[in-house]
Amino acid sequence: MAPDLLTLTPQGLFCPAGGFHIDPWRPVARALVTHGHSDHARPGHAAYLTTPQALPVIRHRLGPITAESLPYGQPLAIGPVTVSFHPAGHVPGSAQVRVEHRGEVWVVSGDYKTEADGLAEPFAPVPCHAFITECTFGLPVFRWRPQPMVIADVAAWWAANARAGKTSLLAAYSFGKAQRLLAALPPLGPILTHGAVEEINQILRAQGYPLPATTRVTPEITAKTHPGALVLAPPSALATPWARRFEPAEEAMASGWMAVRGIRRRRGLGTGFALSDHADWDGLLTAVKATGAPRIRATHGYTVPFARHLCDLGLQADTLQTEFTGDDTPGDGA
Amino acid sequence: MKAFATLFAVLDATTSTAGKTAALADYFRTAPDADKVWTIALLSGRRPRRAATATELRTWAAEAAGLSPWLFEESHAVVGDLAETIALILPSSADIAGLTGLDAVIRRLIALTGQPAEARRAAILALWASLPPAERFLATKLLTGGFRMGVSQGLMTRALAQATGRAEADLAHALMGDWNPAQTAFGALVSALETGAGSRPYPFALASPLEAAAATLGDPVDWRAEWKWDGIRGQIVARPGAFALWSRGEELITDRFPEFAPLRDHLPEGTVMDGEVLAWDRASGRPLPFAALQRRIGRKTVPKALLREAPAQFLAYDLLEAGGEDLRAQPFAARREALDTLLAGLPPGLPLAASPLVTFYDWDALAVRRQTAREGGTEGLMLKRAASPYLGGRKRGDWWKWKLDPYSIDAVMLYAQAGHGRRAGLFTDFTFAVRDGEALVPVAKAYSGLTDAEFAEITAWVQRHTLERFGPVRRVPPDLVFEIAFEGIQASPRHKSGIALRFPRMLRWRRDKPVAEIDTLEALRGLLAADRGLRAPGPPRDI
Ligand SMILES: [Zn+2]
Ligand SMILES: [Zn+2]
Numbered sequence: 051m052a053p054d055l056l057t058l059t060p061q062g063l064f065c066p067a068g069g070f071h072i073d074p075w076r077p078v079a080r081a082l083v084t085h086g087h088s089d090h091a092r093p094g095h096a097a098y099l100t101t102p103q104a105l106p107v108i109r110h111r112l113g114p115i116t117a118e119s120l121p122y123g124q125p126l127a128i129g130p131v132t133v134s135f136h137p138a139g140h141v142p143g144s145a146q147v148r149v150e151h152r153g154e155v156w157v158v159s160g161d162y163k164t165e166a167d168g169l170a171e172p173f174a175p176v177p178c179h180a181f182i183t184e185c186t187f188g189l190p191v192f193r194w195r196p197q198p199m200v201i202a203d204v205a206a207w208w209a210a211n212a213r214a215g216k217t218s219l220l221a222a223y224s225f226g227k228a229q230r231l232l233a234a235l236p237p238l239g240p241i242l243t244h245g246a247v248e249e250i251n252q253i254l255r256a257q258g259y260p261l262p263a264t265t266r267v268t269p270e271i272t273a274k275t276h277p278g279a280l281v282l283a284p285p286s287a288l289a290t291p292w293a294r295r296f297e298p299a300e301e302a303m304a305s306g307w308m309a310v311r312g313i314r315r316r317r318g319l320g321t322g323f324a325l326s327d328h329a330d331w332d333g334l335l336t337a338v339k340a341t342g343a344p345r346i347r348a349t350h351g352y353t354v355p356f357a358r359h360l361c362d363l364g365l366q367a368d369t370l371q372t373e374f375t376g377d378d379t380p381g382d383g384a
Numbered sequence: 385m386k387a388f389a390t391l392f393a394v395l396d397a398t399t400s401t402a403g404k405t406a407a408l409a410d411y412f413r414t415a416p417d418a419d420k421v422w423t424i425a426l427l428s429g430r431r432p433r434r435a436a437t438a439t440e441l442r443t444w445a446a447e448a449a450g451l452s453p454w455l456f457e458e459s460h461a462v463v464g465d466l467a468e469t470i471a472l473i474l475p476s477s478a479d480i481a482g483l484t485g486l487d488a489v490i491r492r493l494i495a496l497t498g499q500p501a502e503a504r505r506a507a508i509l510a511l512w513a514s515l516p517p518a519e520r521f522l523a524t525k526l527l528t529g530g531f532r533m534g535v536s537q538g539l540m541t542r543a544l545a546q547a548t549g550r551a552e553a554d555l556a557h558a559l560m561g562d563w564n565p566a567q568t569a570f571g572a573l574v575s576a577l578e579t580g581a582g583s584r585p586y587p588f589a590l591a592s593p594l595e596a597a598a599a600t601l602g603d604p605v606d607w608r609a610e611w612k613w614d615g616i617r618g619q620i621v622a623r624p625g626a627f628a629l630w631s632r633g634e635e636l637i638t639d640r641f642p643e644f645a646p647l648r649d650h651l652p653e654g655t656v657m658d659g660e661v662l663a664w665d666r667a668s669g670r671p672l673p674f675a676a677l678q679r680r681i682g683r684k685t686v687p688k689a690l691l692r693e694a695p696a697q698f699l700a701y702d703l704l705e706a707g708g709e710d711l712r713a714q715p716f717a718a719r720r721e722a723l724d725t726l727l728a729g730l731p732p733g734l735p736l737a738a739s740p741l742v743t744f745y746d747w748d749a750l751a752v753r754r755q756t757a758r759e760g761g762t763e764g765l766m767l768k769r770a771a772s773p774y775l776g777g778r779k780r781g782d783w784w785k786w787k788l789d790p791y792s793i794d795a796v797m798l799y800a801q802a803g804h805g806r807r808a809g810l811f812t813d814f815t816f817a818v819r820d821g822e823a824l825v826p827v828a829k830a831y832s833g834l835t836d837a838e839f840a841e842i843t844a845w846v847q848r849h850t851l852e853r854f855g856p857v858r859r860v861p862p863d864l865v866f867e868i869a870f871e872g873i874q875a876s877p878r879h880k881s882g883i884a885l886r887f888p889r890m891l892r893w894r895r896d897k898p899v900a901e902i903d904t905l906e907a908l909r910g911l912l913a914a915d916r917g918l919r920a921p922g923p924p925r926d927i
Contacts, residue, residue: 191463310808312468
């Protein structure tokens with residue numbers, strides 16, 4: 051039996067035939083990076099390869115790096131191996147990685163979602179023999195409502211707060227979720243942004259992604275200067291002195307984890323919008339089926355039950371333990 | 385069901401009492417009357433009889449969702465709540481109208497009780513399919529029982545008062561007792577009821593734990609002290625044509641304690657007493673261990689032998705109504721005198737006495753008396769302001785419970801299980817063991833007493849150190865030591881250790897303590913012997 055095209059090393063996922071890593075977490079010679087989230091784009095690699103759409107955010111976050119870009123769908127030979135990037139629909143510029151060697155094709159999903167969000171390049175299934183899939187929300191309790199319905203809820207919440215003379219403080223991951231909300235929400239009032247969100251806005255605007263006008267929060271901006279505003283901030287900014295200037299305010303968070311009441315309450319949030327940049331249960335199963343792959347390796351999330359369920363469905367499935375799994379507590383970016 | 389679901393969402397999202405009250409008052413103004421009655425019933429702890437067991441619900445839901453039982457259980461462990469798991473896991477089309485009202489849903493559920501399993505299964509699957517997820521969650525909550533909405537009875541009464549314009553106190557009284565929501569009209573429920581009508585009890589006055597030094601309460605002359613008994617708090621109601629014993633949980637328990645029936649003939653009409661039901665050792669004049677009373681609680685009819693072994697006694701604290709007159713506005717000292725006078729006029733031999741007052745002239749002397757509480761089979765002292773009226777609910781300032789410090793032991797964690805509700809996804813339910821020679825013997829389960837940050841840290845540790853998984857339970861290496869506090873100890877043949885601890889909780893995480901220094905089963909047995917009075921009274925506070 052031929053050795054696996056992709057294996058796990060202490061540095062991360064590795065292709066021995068091509069001598070490169072995918073989303074490695076420790077410094078390596080050559081890293082293919084799926085997108086700019088910090089659990090995928092790590093500092094310290096000698097050379098980076100990513101999509102042209104993902105590169106500006108990665109450069110912004112990692113500082114000076116040696117990087118090349120490869121457009122979606124364009125093959126590149128690395129030794130005897132051919133690699134290409136394909137849209138993952140997770141955040142703007144995010145990619146799945148297709149790796150082909152002697153007719154055998156493996157695909158690494160990176161983070162992905164199957165629903166088109168109007169901003170990120172929509173997910174495109176890639177046929178393969180082995181599919182390494184994330185499964186952050188790999189349990190059947192996670193099933194998202196269509197984006198327009200969730201956005202309608204967010205808009206109604208914002209409008210009701212504005213009517214009650216309150217600011218709407220919405221926590222969302224600063225790269226991806228925040229911009230997705232911006233692009234989808236109707237223009238109900240002024241939109242203020244935390245610096246972490248605004249920096250990404252500026253980068254994506256410069257790339258040509260369509261984002262509405264926003265105002266960065268500066269010291270003189272308060273609830274009084276911008277009544278009825280929506281404030282987009284990373285979750286860590288909630289319940290800090292920074293947030294206090296917007297009182298009276300209502301707080302909410304947009305994340306897939308908000309689908310579960312207990313998690314919502316533990317975060318001390320009454321209001322939560324279940325809006326995720328990861329595939330839900332149905333999305334994961336659809337994506338797995340669409341690859342036609344007989345072999346599935348689950349990583350990143352509820353790996354054990356998800357792989358077991360795929361085995362029940364007759365697939366050859368197992369788990370791939372990465373440094374970021376084994377942890378079933380909710381994190382950010384979800 | 386939609387109005388109720390909206391109300392629930394608002395209550396769930398709001399932490400401010402004013403916000404919750406406003407939302408409830410608004411609901412009471414606008415919802416259909418029949419739904420309001422059920423909402424009041426649910427918020428005051430009444431619920432329809434269960435139409436299905438938890439096992440049936442999980443099985444039916446997993447089948448309907450096309451999922452293996454193991455996958456359902458994995459999901460349940462993450463979500464933490466059975467009803468929510470079911471609501472999330474079932475397929476749902478986005479555009480279900482959810483037109484059924486709360487009253488209609490509950491009546492459908494009530495009609496199912498006692499039907500064959502297949503009929504109940506079909507009806508519940510149809511109900512689930514007809515509701516959007518938020519309403520499906522609430523309907524399933526009605527089926528599983530545990531309905532908590534973060535609304536106290538007091539808050540609900542206030543909202544109802546705002547919506548109806550009726551006095552809060554009148555409403556609180558009107559909502560007591562055993563009214564049946566299926567047969568009660570909203571108008572009748574909140575309309576003026578004669579005070580003292582029927583067998584209705586009064587809202588119980590509750591005490592707060594005394595945390596400050598007793599001397600901060602001021603002049604001892606303004607206070608009365610009595611023992612804090614460890615029984616069932618209750619009210620005896622004797623009115624024309626009615627005699628009832630109510631528990632604090634508003635449960636009618638008259639028939640469980642037939643020894644009180646003779647009181648009916650001896651108490652003057654229009655008498656309501658607040659007090660404690662205890663299993664009583666007449667020979668020694670002290671209560672039997674709580675375990676004896678426990679044998680009585682579970683039984684609707686009492687065998688003769690049990691009546692002999694664990695006879696009940698009512699120790700009266702307070703007189704709330706005399707000669708049909710509501711005394712609650714009078715000072716405690718006056719009510720208490722009236723109580724003593726009333727009891728003095730009764731023939732001897734009745735299972736009824738006043739809970740004795742503990743006389744004291746300075747706080748230090750009272751503190752010394754308090755240390756002897758366990759000798760008398762009590763938990764400590766109650767302090768009541770002599771001038772205080774009898775106020776329903778927990779109003780701080782007039783009534784304090786000054787309990788003995790709890791027992792405590794150091795024990796090691798053996799198993800961890802994920803919590804529910806607000807703490808879903810965190811490991812919060814632990815099983816603790818003490819040493820028995822070389823072995824570790826589980827002695828207690830506890831799930832409260834630590835901060836969220838500590839639970840989060842322990843959760844990360846459990847995830848890294850799981851040795852074995854049994855469904856939602858993880859076995860971990862015996863490394864983490866905790867100080868466990870508990871209120872009492874009793875022999876228990878059902879437990880491997882032979883003992884059971886009452887109300888165990890985590891006092892603190894002892895990072896400083898090595899596992900070698902945890903307590904032993906021997907020490908616990910010694911404590912049990914001391915607690916039974918086989919040794920000298922006054923067991924040590926710490927072992
Ligand atoms: Zn990501
Ligand atoms: Zn990720």
